[in-house]
Amino acid sequence: MRGKVLLETTKQADYRTIAKYGELTNDHNPIHTDRAFAMTTEMGGIIAHGTLGLSLIWISLRKTLGDEAAAGAVLDVRFTAPVREDDVVTAGGQEVEDMPGLFDVWAKTGSGRIVIKGTATVPGAGTRP
Amino acid sequence: MFTFDHFEPGKCYGTSRFELSEKALADWHAVFPEDMEGTHMPPGMTGVVTAQAYHDIIKPRPSGNMHGAQRYEMHRLPLLGETLLTSVTCDSKEERKGRRFVHLGFETRTLDGALAFRGLFTSIVAA
Numbered sequence: 492m493r494g495k496v497l498l499e500t501t502k503q504a505d506y507r508t509i510a511k512y513g514e515l516t517n518d519h520n521p522i523h524t525d526r527a528f529a530m531t532t533e534m535g536g537i538i539a540h541g542t543l544g545l546s547l548i549w550i551s552l553r554k555t556l557g558d559e560a561a562a563g564a565v566l567d568v569r570f571t572a573p574v575r576e577d578d579v580v581t582a583g584g585q586e587v588e589d590m591p592g593l594f595d596v597w598a599k600t601g602s603g604r605i606v607i608k609g610t611a612t613v614p615g616a617g618t619r620p
Numbered sequence: 621m622f623t624f625d626h627f628e629p630g631k632c633y634g635t636s637r638f639e640l641s642e643k644a645l646a647d648w649h650a651v652f653p654e655d656m657e658g659t660h661m662p663p664g665m666t667g668v669v670t671a672q673a674y675h676d677i678i679k680p681r682p683s684g685n686m687h688g689a690q691r692y693e694m695h696r697l698p699l700l701g702e703t704l705l706t707s708v709t710c711d712s713k714e715e716r717k718g719r720r721f722v723h724l725g726f727e728t729r730t731l732d733g734a735l736a737f738r739g740l741f742t743s744i745v746a747a
Contacts, residue, residue, distance in 0.1 A: 500654060511651045516671035520683075532684075541687035542667035549664035550655045558656075561663040562697045570687040609689075 494586025495616075497551040497594065501581040504539040504574050512543050539574040544598040544607045547582035552596070552611055560616040566596070568609030574600065584611060592616050622681045624720040624745045627710045636673035638704040640665075645700060660697035661736075670726045670739050673706035678724070684746030688721060691740045698736050704728050711740060720745045 502508065506524075513523050518540055521528040529537045545568060553561045574580055584596035592614055598607040638644070640661055648665055649655060655662050698704055711723040726739035 502652075502654070508651060515647055515651055516668050517675045518671055522683075540671075542671060542690070545667055545690065546652060546664040549662070549666070550652060553663055554656060558658060558660055558663075558697060562660075562694055564663070564694050565692065566694075567689075567691040569689045 494588060494591070495555065495594075496586070497555045497582075497584040497596070499581050499583040500547045500550045500554070501579060502543075502547055503577065503579045504543060505577055506537070509537065509539045509543070509576065512540050516540060516542065534573060537576040539576070539578070539580075541570045541574075541607070544570075544574055544580050544582065547580060547598055548584070548596050548607065548611070551582045551584060552594075552613065556613055556616045560613050563614050565612040566609065567611075568596065568607050570606065571608055572604050572606045574606050580606065582607075622678050623747045624713065624715075624722060627713050627722050629710050629712045632707055632709040634677040635705050635707045636676040638669045638672055638706065640698050640700055640702050640704060642700065644668075659700050661700070661702075663694060663697060666692050666694070666728075666737055666739065669704055669706055669728055670741070673708055673726060673728075674724070674741075677708045682745070682747035686744040686746075688742035688744045690742070693738045695735045695737055698730060703731050704736060705731065 510524050522532055526537055579601040580598055582598040584594040587593045594611040596609055596611045597605055599605045706726055706728040709725040711725040713722045722743050722745050724741045728736045
């Protein structure tokens with residue numbers, strides 16, 4: 492039985508958003524805001540904080556399933572690629588067939604590059620047959 | 621310096637305090653206006669709380685560390701106005717295929733000791 496699809500959340504990781512997120516998390520690593528410095532690194536330019544994309548997955552879970560469900564969730568993800576300045580990132584997910592409450596979750600850029608991948612286990616939120 | 625060799629599995633490195641104030645929520649919504657309003661902490665703020673604890677406690681660090689993986693276990697969503705205390709512990713560390721991995725455990729509780737959420741972060745350590 493086809494399960495729930497998470498409502499997607501999209502955000503552009505522009506410079507202002509990245510800088511504000513750095514203030515929010517007290518993360519002032521220059522790779523996130525100093526273009527000249529970031530150019531000298533293996534990343535070759537500014538990248539967003541990894542948890543910025545993860546925040547979008549949480550927002551998708553919350554707006555689809557609600558606070559009560561999110562309050563008991565287990566989220567388990569890997570960071571698979573960096574988000575570059577001005578990338579448009581979309582997060583979403585899909586309930587695994589025949590496994591109620593288990594969601595494959597992801598965040599990806601506009602080009603389809605997966606930047607975060609994992610699962611969310613949300614007790615009580617599963618699709619019932 | 622928090623290099624790979626410096627981390628000791630089992631050691632708690634400290635506790636960080638976070639006030640879930642109206643300002644903290646407003647700052648969150650300034651970045652994520654698309655997140656819902658409410659009387660509880662948006663679950664996405666788990667990343668903010670743990671990141672602040674990490675930056676407060678695990679310093680200084682070498683440059684070049686990367687996120688590998690993160691796991692969060694939610695027990696409850698804190699209420700607006702609550703104070704959160706997050707402890708940071710080295711869970712384990714390992715070298716695999718030429719890369720150094722450190723697994724840090726985060727445990728966030730309210731002032732009365734009630735568990736709000738736990739995190740387990742895997743970092744790829746540069747040095």
